[in-house]
Amino acid sequence: MSADIKFDQMLDAKGMSCPLPILKTKKAVEALTKDQVLKVETTDAGSKNDMASWAKRTGNEILKVEEGSGTFTFYIKKTA
Amino acid sequence: MANKKMTIIASKGSLDMAYPPLILATTAAAMDMDVTIFFTFYGLEMIKRGNADKLKVSPLGNPAMPMPVPIPTLVAALPGMETVATMMMKSMFKKHGVATIGQLLELAKEAGVKLIACQMTMDVMGYKQSDIIDGVEFGGAATWMDIAAESQVNLFI
Numbered sequence: 001m002s003a004d005i006k007f008d009q010m011l012d013a014k015g016m017s018c019p020l021p022i023l024k025t026k027k028a029v030e031a032l033t034k035d036q037v038l039k040v041e042t043t044d045a046g047s048k049n050d051m052a053s054w055a056k057r058t059g060n061e062i063l064k065v066e067e068g069s070g071t072f073t074f075y076i077k078k079t080a
Numbered sequence: 081m082a083n084k085k086m087t088i089i090a091s092k093g094s095l096d097m098a099y100p101p102l103i104l105a106t107t108a109a110a111m112d113m114d115v116t117i118f119f120t121f122y123g124l125e126m127i128k129r130g131n132a133d134k135l136k137v138s139p140l141g142n143p144a145m146p147m148p149v150p151i152p153t154l155v156a157a158l159p160g161m162e163t164v165a166t167m168m169m170k171s172m173f174k175k176h177g178v179a180t181i182g183q184l185l186e187l188a189k190e191a192g193v194k195l196i197a198c199q200m201t202m203d204v205m206g207y208k209q210s211d212i213i214d215g216v217e218f219g220g221a222a223t224w225m226d227i228a229a230e231s232q233v234n235l236f237i
Contacts, residue, residue: 016177019107023187026110044177057111 005064005075007039008032014043014071021047022054025076029060032078037063040074048072085114085231087224092237093122095135095169095181101237102126102184108233109191116231117188118224119216120198123237124205127197127213132182136166189215196223 011028013021021042028038040051048065051074055062059080066073086108090101101123105115119127126132139145139156145165155161173180179187189195195216202209202218209218217223228234 018178019103019110020177020179023106023110023191054111 005039006037007075008036009038011038011040013047014041016042017044018046018050022050025051025054025074026058029058029076029078034078036078038074038076038078040076042072042074043070044072047074051076083112083114084233085116085227086233087116087118087228087231087235089118089120089224089234089236090123090126091121093125093135095137095166097237098123098126098132098135098181099178099184101235102181102188104235105193106184106187106191109188109193113233114194115188115191116194116196116224116227118196118198118219120201124197124201124207124212126181126185127195127216128207128211129213132185132213133180135181136162137169138162139165185213194227 009028009032011024013024016024021040021044025038025040028040032038042051044050048067051065051072052062054060055076061077061079063075063077065075086104088101088105090098092098101117105117108115125135137145139147139151139161140153151161196219197209197212197216199218199220202212
């Protein structure tokens, strides 16, 4: 499934706790150009909701979220 | 569209209570909000030069603090217990990938969070402006109120 989504940059935020995954994601997305995609991996169980709120607030788009064995993978398109 | 705004009054200087203002400030900045933190009373400890990572937490008067074994209040009052509790909390934070207070403060500055130190409490506690880290402005209640009146989120911590 994940092979469907192409990404331009990858961010490993595994093992980090709130608010670091969000702060790192913000920085990584800022470094992209519009319409590029960032893949982020986290292990923070709160990050699923946090990432959705962050994307909503900043106007970026989460294309897909994958969950598996304690890891969350987000594909975020820079739309803002 | 103008950014939303948030202010936080940071009034506590223990290790545990230094976290909420800095976590919320850095997160709000990452969510495109304009953030101001007003440091007053013990909150000033966070922005004293070289002090951010020296804050302590005390088990005394804090029955909610999780301990490996139950600690009677009188034992919690013994010399060294504060150091033990502080070391315990710091190692728990590290194990869980939580940033230090110093790191969060740097991230806040980097994200453009406005830092204001309360001049009145600085005077009362005998702190000079040179005792405070770079990049901090100095003001009083009116300075905060002016920004707070135009903010959507205002917190006292």
